[in-house]
Amino acid sequence: xxxxxxxxxxxxxxxxxxxxxxxxxxxxxxxxxxxxxxxxxxxxxxxxxxxxxxxxxxxxxxxxxxxxxxxxxxx
Numbered sequence: 001x002x003x004x005x006x007x008x009x010x011x012x013x014x015x016x017x018x019x020x021x022x023x024x025x026x027x028x029x030x031x032x033x034x035x036x037x038x039x040x041x042x043x044x045x046x047x048x049x050x051x052x053x054x055x056x057x058x059x060x061x062x063x064x065x066x067x068x069x070x071x072x073x074x075x
Contacts (some may be wrong), residue, residue, distance in 0.1 A: 026039070
């Protein structure tokens with residue numbers, strides 16, 4: 001079990017380091033380069049796409065879910 005914990009701590013440290021480096025690069029390209037507007041547009045586009053994909057997934061799940069006894073009309 002201790003071996004698994006060390007591996008997970010190493011993965012956690014790697015994820016932390018990658019996220020910090022990615023944020024620094026994102027901030028540099030957003031604020032310190034000529035591509036700031038394009039990067040901002042892609043960021044907003046990605047955020048909207050993710051939100052709409054989640055909403056579509058929820059809708060699809062609700063549409064294709066099997067009916068239970070509580071859902072069936074009584075009449």
